Amino acid sequence: MAQAATHRFRRRLLKALHFTGLFLAMSVICLPGLWIVLNSFRPTVEIMAKPPVWIPTELNLDHYRAMFGGIGQGGVPVLTYFQNSLIISVTSTVIALLVGMAGGYAFARYRFKGKATMFVALMASRAVPGVALSLPLFILYGRIGIIDTHFGMILVYVAMNVPFTIWLIDGFFRQVPKELAEAAEIDGCTRWQAFWRVEFPVARAGIASAGIFAFLTSWNEYALASQLTRSVNSKTMPVGLLDFTSQFTLNWGGMCALAVLMIIPALVLTFLVQKHLIAGLTFGGVKG
Amino acid sequence: MTRAKLPPWLVLLMPAVIILAAVVLIPLLLSLYSSFTAYQLTRPETLYRWIGTFNYVKAASDPNFWWAFGRTVLLLTIALNTEMLLGLGLALMVSKVTRGQRALRTAMMFPMMFSPILVGFQFKFIFNDNVGLVNNALQSLGLTDVAIPWLVDGQLALFAIICAEIWTSTSVFAILILAGLFSIPQDPLEAAKVDGCTAWQSFRFVTLPFLMPFIYIAMAIRSLDVARAYDIVQIMTNGGPARRTELLWTLIGRTGYVDARMGYANAMGYISIFLAIGFTVYFFRKLTAARVSLGMGD
Numbered sequence: 001m002a003q004a005a006t007h008r009f010r011r012r013l014l015k016a017l018h019f020t021g022l023f024l025a026m027s028v029i030c031l032p033g034l035w036i037v038l039n040s041f042r043p044t045v046e047i048m049a050k051p052p053v054w055i056p057t058e059l060n061l062d063h064y065r066a067m068f069g070g071i072g073q074g075g076v077p078v079l080t081y082f083q084n085s086l087i088i089s090v091t092s093t094v095i096a097l098l099v100g101m102a103g104g105y106a107f108a109r110y111r112f113k114g115k116a117t118m119f120v121a122l123m124a125s126r127a128v129p130g131v132a133l134s135l136p137l138f139i140l141y142g143r144i145g146i147i148d149t150h151f152g153m154i155l156v157y158v159a160m161n162v163p164f165t166i167w168l169i170d171g172f173f174r175q176v177p178k179e180l181a182e183a184a185e186i187d188g189c190t191r192w193q194a195f196w197r198v199e200f201p202v203a204r205a206g207i208a209s210a211g212i213f214a215f216l217t218s219w220n221e222y223a224l225a226s227q228l229t230r231s232v233n234s235k236t237m238p239v240g241l242l243d244f245t246s247q248f249t250l251n252w253g254g255m256c257a258l259a260v261l262m263i264i265p266a267l268v269l270t271f272l273v274q275k276h277l278i279a280g281l282t283f284g285g286v287k288g
Numbered sequence: 289m290t291r292a293k294l295p296p297w298l299v300l301l302m303p304a305v306i307i308l309a310a311v312v313l314i315p316l317l318l319s320l321y322s323s324f325t326a327y328q329l330t331r332p333e334t335l336y337r338w339i340g341t342f343n344y345v346k347a348a349s350d351p352n353f354w355w356a357f358g359r360t361v362l363l364l365t366i367a368l369n370t371e372m373l374l375g376l377g378l379a380l381m382v383s384k385v386t387r388g389q390r391a392l393r394t395a396m397m398f399p400m401m402f403s404p405i406l407v408g409f410q411f412k413f414i415f416n417d418n419v420g421l422v423n424n425a426l427q428s429l430g431l432t433d434v435a436i437p438w439l440v441d442g443q444l445a446l447f448a449i450i451c452a453e454i455w456t457s458t459s460v461f462a463i464l465i466l467a468g469l470f471s472i473p474q475d476p477l478e479a480a481k482v483d484g485c486t487a488w489q490s491f492r493f494v495t496l497p498f499l500m501p502f503i504y505i506a507m508a509i510r511s512l513d514v515a516r517a518y519d520i521v522q523i524m525t526n527g528g529p530a531r532r533t534e535l536l537w538t539l540i541g542r543t544g545y546v547d548a549r550m551g552y553a554n555a556m557g558y559i560s561i562f563l564a565i566g567f568t569v570y571f572f573r574k575l576t577a578a579r580v581s582l583g584m585g586d
Contacts, residue, residue: 018384022382032421033398033399035414036410039413052428102303102304103301103303103304106298106300109297110297112297122304123512123568124568124569125312126512126568127512127515127564127567127568128312128316131515131540131541132515132537132557132561134541135319135540135550135557136318137315138544138545139322139329155307158311159311163304163308163512166304220401220405222403222404222405222522223516223518223522223537227545241405241409252419259406262403263406270400271394274394
């Protein structure tokens with residue numbers, strides 16, 4: 001009897017520990033983000049208040065109004081940055097997907113000499129730190145005259161995204177049985193037709209999630225963008241965040257508002273594809 | 289003359305290779321060349337002044353460089369190991385939950401969509417000595433009544449940076465390890481239970497070996513963008529106070545753009561590139577080995 005009681009007690013204790021641990025972990029994960037969102041609605045006086053105001057007494061849209069109206073500290077042209085970010089990210093994602101689909105298909109369907117080496121070489125090219133790459137790119141772009149242009153940024157982001165896109169898409173094509181495409185070819189399709197009619201539709205969801213990953217990478221990138229963009233011509237939002245800082249002060253409220261604007265598209269896209277994304281990463285890695 | 293027919297895989301890979309050659313390989317060759325010259329951004333003619341390995345020798349004998357190098361390695365070691373352990377713990381906890389697990393998994397991905405620069409600002413705000421969340425909370429709870437200068441003190445600043453880095457990347461590990469936990473076959477676990485293994489033993493000898501490939505995938509993915517820590521550090525402390533949080537990447541950026549000594553910066557850049565690539569290749573090889581041991585290889 002006593003043994004059963006201690007057993008039950010231990011079980012309950014474990015359960016309580018489990019719950020507490022999970023709760024703590026989740027709070028740590030979620031709170032910093034929620035704090036930013038909350039602060040974007042609070043007046044600056046309250047953010048700076050000493051002693052701190054824990055329960056907000058007043059929420060308003062002042063920071064958003066200032067941000068979109070381009071008024072306030074320095075007048076940050078947020079909408080232009082948003083537009084730049086959108087153009088650069090979308091275009092580079094589309095190109096990276098096309099290039100990545102070709103490459104991923106080659107890795108998934110053909111056997112050739114030096115495949116493993118080539119794969120690691122591709123990955124290694126992605127591992128080059130942005131700062132180290134930005135130095136020579138800065139010199140080259142300066143010479144060619146494509147610094148501070150959309151074209152220049154798109155080119156860089158395509159190159160940055162291609163290796164990872166190939167890795168993901170390779171994994172998705174491997175999940176499509178080879179026999180499916182072969183059957184289509186026997187039925188009189190060319191390899192090209194077999195690809196578009198059979199293999200592509202099956203792997204489509206996975207390819208979409210690879211695209212979203214590429215989009216997020218370019219949407220969030222800073223190290224290269226901070227050196228290769230100069231003005232409203234091509235400045236993206238991560239670089240634009242710095243406009244809210246001046247030498248000694250930081251406009252926390254305005255920055256939080258821009259941060260929220262940056263996160264929302266990322267949030268929506270990530271939630272749309274989370275299932276495929278995890279599947280892609282693990283299949284690509286384990287079964288590759 | 290007949291046109292040589294290229295194998296289809298080469299044609300398919302060609303666009304990727306061309307783009308990477310143009311945007312990564314050629315610039316890197318240029319920077320390799322310029323690392324042997326006295327190139328200064330403000331004086332273009334210096335690009336042709338060949339000075340041999342002078343820049344490398346200079347870097348190797350510069351204590352600032354070695355401090356930055358050591359600190360980078362230290363930061364990566366601490367951050368990656370902690371992230372791995374926390375991610376494993378989190379994944380195990382979430383996998384035991386039966387109700388509302390989907391919502392938990394979704395919430396777990398939250399930090400992944402934050403731009404590193406945003407994380408930098410966010411934690412700069414949180415660790416702000418005057419209005420930051422951490423100090424406000426500590427003071428309200430009565431644990432301290434002084435404003436702890438988180439980002440001004442060297443040791444504390446490094447700690448704050450590591451916190452920010454761990455916050456962003458733990459979820460990558462947690463999510464991939466969780467995917468691994470779901471793919472583990474149940475039979476060996478039951479067999480272990482029948483044979484009288486304790487919970488710890490069955491975790492150590494059955495679950496963990498199955499998880500290793502997933503841990504290596506996570507490591508490999510992380511190794512592809514370890515340099516993202518640059519953004520965080522750049523914003524939080526910019527290498528300061530007094531170089532106490534200077535990492536290789538911030539040192540390179542400052543030497544190249546602020547001091548305009550491109551040749552020297554490129555020489556240091558090359559060292560950081562080799563560090564990053566070595567890291568990536570190491571984890572991809574580990575990944576292949578783990579795969580083979582599970583019988584999932586090619």
